[in-house]
Amino acid sequence: MTTSDTLPDRLRKLKLWMQGRWKGISREARRLDETAVQTAYARWAPYYDMVFRAPLYWGRHAAVKRINALEGHVLEAGIGTGMSLPHYGKHLTVTGIDLSEAMLERARIRSAEMINIAGLICMDASDLSFPDNHFDVTVAMYVMPVVPDPAKVLSELERVTRPGGTVLLVNHFSTDHGPRAVVERWLKRYADRLGWNPEFPKSRVLRHTSMVLEDEETLAPFGLFTLMSFRKAEDPQA
Known part of the structure; x- marks a missing residue:
């Protein structure tokens, strides 16, 4: 993930990472990218209740x-x-x-x-x-x-x-x-x-x-x- 990613881009990449669909990426690269995953969650957290309170x-x-x-x-x-x-x-x-x-x-x-x-x-x-x-x-x-x-x-x-x-x-x-x-x-x-x-x-x-x-x-x-x-x-x- 790059610093220029928008929030939706980060969330889509987060989903891909969680499902293990990033083909060709090394285990070390996956491990290093966990920081970016946590960053995506951190950016999403302030909006989570507003978006999901009603449907869930x-x-x-x-x-x-x-x-x-x-x-x-x-x-x-x-x-x-x-x-x-x-x-x-x-x-x-x-x-x-x-x-x-x-x-x-x-x-x-x-x-x-x-x-x-x-x-x-x-x-x-x-x-x-x-x-x-x-x-x-x-x-x-x-x-x-x-x-x-x-x-x-x-x-x-x-x-x-x-x-x-x-x-x-x-x-x-x-x-x-x-x-x-x-x-x-x-x-x-x-x-x-x-x-x-x-x-x-x-x-x-x-x-x-x-x-x-x-x-x-x-x-x-x-x-x-x-x-x-x-x-x-x-x-x-x-």
Whole structure:
């Protein structure tokens, strides 16, 4: 990335980098470019709430409502600027992670008066540093279609969730029939500009987990998003 890149250019390149589509670039060059990636996030952070608060409201509201009916320690992966934080029940302990320190700084400001926040940590969701079985509930909202390896992220969420605990995902999942499928296939060519993959079937999640899918809830607006609730198997030795 060059210093002359516009914000949209940087965001498109950020998306390409995250999906591993920069062909012919060395591992060292990729590593050196992480600074530019963080710069792109930093430039985007001030506008994030303004752009995404409304379209992501329903999924965020549904997930937090489910979590508030539970107990214990919650991990939110990809917490961003922390729009969900004020809505978690005070009976919960909440930890949030995100790849962007700039996003987390805004989340820390938002949660400054909250006493149930255990930490807001800069961390890769596909390589969590938490021990096994550490959280009662884990949640990732709008994360899976924008990470390079969704299966690895789901595996990590499952690993750090206690036996019998809950893993929640909120995402747009594509369909394979009807007018919406046609539109999604057409939009796929613009995935890099959109910042998400319109053609992301549920199978990309379901085939990579042994957890039990307990419930699905179709969400507004227009049924474009789905909340999936998984239960991690109980430890047979417990």
